[in-house]
Amino acid sequence: MDVHRQSCAPLPELGLSFCPFPLRDKRQHLRYEKRMTDIITSTESLAAACSRFATFDFVTVDTEFMRETTYWPKLCIIQIASADEAVIIDAEAPGLDLAPFFALMADETVMKVFHAARQDIEIVWHLGGILPHPIFDTQVAAMVCGYGESISYDQLVGRITGHPIDKSSRFTDWSRRPLTEHQVEYALADVTHLRDVYLALKGKLESQGRSDWVAEEMDVLTSVDTYQVEPENAWKRLKMRIKKPLQLAVLMEIAAWRESEAQARDVPRGRIIKDDAIYEIAEQLPTTAEALGRLRTIPKGFERSRTAEDILAAVKRAAAIPKDQLPRVPKTRPMSDGNGAAVDLLKVLLKMTSEEHGVAARVIATVDELEAIAADDDAGVAPLAGWRRDLFGENALKLKRGEIALRLDGRRVSIVRDRDPAAPL
Ligand SMILES: [Zn+2]
Numbered sequence: 001m002d003v004h005r006q007s008c009a010p011l012p013e014l015g016l017s018f019c020p021f022p023l024r025d026k027r028q029h030l031r032y033e034k035r036m037t038d039i040i041t042s043t044e045s046l047a048a049a050c051s052r053f054a055t056f057d058f059v060t061v062d063t064e065f066m067r068e069t070t071y072w073p074k075l076c077i078i079q080i081a082s083a084d085e086a087v088i089i090d091a092e093a094p095g096l097d098l099a100p101f102f103a104l105m106a107d108e109t110v111m112k113v114f115h116a117a118r119q120d121i122e123i124v125w126h127l128g129g130i131l132p133h134p135i136f137d138t139q140v141a142a143m144v145c146g147y148g149e150s151i152s153y154d155q156l157v158g159r160i161t162g163h164p165i166d167k168s169s170r171f172t173d174w175s176r177r178p179l180t181e182h183q184v185e186y187a188l189a190d191v192t193h194l195r196d197v198y199l200a201l202k203g204k205l206e207s208q209g210r211s212d213w214v215a216e217e218m219d220v221l222t223s224v225d226t227y228q229v230e231p232e233n234a235w236k237r238l239k240m241r242i243k244k245p246l247q248l249a250v251l252m253e254i255a256a257w258r259e260s261e262a263q264a265r266d267v268p269r270g271r272i273i274k275d276d277a278i279y280e281i282a283e284q285l286p287t288t289a290e291a292l293g294r295l296r297t298i299p300k301g302f303e304r305s306r307t308a309e310d311i312l313a314a315v316k317r318a319a320a321i322p323k324d325q326l327p328r329v330p331k332t333r334p335m336s337d338g339n340g341a342a343v344d345l346l347k348v349l350l351k352m353t354s355e356e357h358g359v360a361a362r363v364i365a366t367v368d369e370l371e372a373i374a375a376d377d378d379a380g381v382a383p384l385a386g387w388r389r390d391l392f393g394e395n396a397l398k399l400k401r402g403e404i405a406l407r408l409d410g411r412r413v414s415i416v417r418d419r420d421p422a423a424p425l
Pocket of ligand 1: 190
């Protein structure tokens with residue numbers, strides 16, 4: 001439906017006021033103005049919009065932010081759509097209080113629909129101290145409905161509505177003002193098509209009886225633990241190249257110190273000290289400024305900075321930990337202890353299950369979880385609980401016990417059941 005394309009040119013004698021389709025230039029201008037009024041910059045208009053949104057069963061939500069030069073993402077705009085309207089909130093507008101938006105996010109009577117919700121929720125949590133609830137993540141739902149792993153918004157919109165999305169503004173500067181018409185259009189498309197995507201996926205989940213499966217995933221996305229960045233846990237995001245307990249203790253100390261420092265100064269972690277430098281310090285254990293200055297990864301003159309003092313203090317703290325209280329170095333993948341082939345067979349069962357039921361393998365089980373199952377029938381992992389157990393976990397255990405087998409039938413893998421484990425195949 002594109003009435004805007006129709007031309008009034010053949011009817012010039014009617015004059016503009018009688019023309020059922022206003023002239024193209026005028027039209028664009030009107031549309032532009034209309035779009036511009038959609039941008040909310042005052043607390044009053046935000047409160048009014050949010051109270052309109054609160055009357056709907058669901059709203060679609062997206063945020064655009066920048067985090068290249070900061071630790072915390074810098075929120076630039078928020079887009080929200082109901083069945084009736086779509087708005088852009090200029091989060092950087094002077095004096096704008098986002099409280100009505102946070103209230104809508106926490107409104108239990110309104111479902112908040114996101115695509116790949118995690119970063120959006122992280123921002124709301126950081127700025128407003130609340131977690132949006134209830135929520136629906138169309139990326140997770142798509143994985144449960146057979147659209148593969150981590151499908152992008154553009155692809156999902158294309159496959160569900162057939163509507164192509166213009167991606168040219170994806171890496172645009174969302175902090176510039178005024179936003180261009182193109183940016184506004186792009187930003188609104190992130191929530192307008194999401195309405196159709198949500199309704200389609202919701203219907204699919206209901207007809208397949210899988211609504212509960214997605215609900216479980218949403219619990220993780222709306223749990224405080226998911227977003228709490230504790231400096232003490234910062235070392236976990238570093239790749240483990242460390243072999244000795246003392247080195248690990250230093251790595252943990254410095255990673256924790258760097259995380260607090262990056263949070264307090266609101267700069268990316270790498271601006272405080274690079275990952276490579278953390279590894280080198282953990283390996284070389286410098287305790288003096290001179291020793292620190294000799295490290296390959298430390299910039300010249302750095303050893304005389306306040307930051308260097310903090311690092312040396314962290315090394316000394318770790319060195320003071322009594323031997324029997326040093327952290328244990330986590331074991332690298334237990335593939336060598338004879339489980340390798342078992343894990344591979346479980347992977348085949350997982351892949352087969354994923355294809356047969358149209359559920360992305362990733363939401364059923366991870367490789368770590370397969371390894372845990374291969375090692376222990378009672379491993380407390382997700383695939384051995386709830387719907388995952390029905391779909392996969394039970395079969396995984398039976399496969400381990402030899403109660404079922406996998407058979408390759410041409411190109412198709414299938415399960416052989418009810419066989420006596422002692423009998424030859
Ligand atoms: Zn977006």
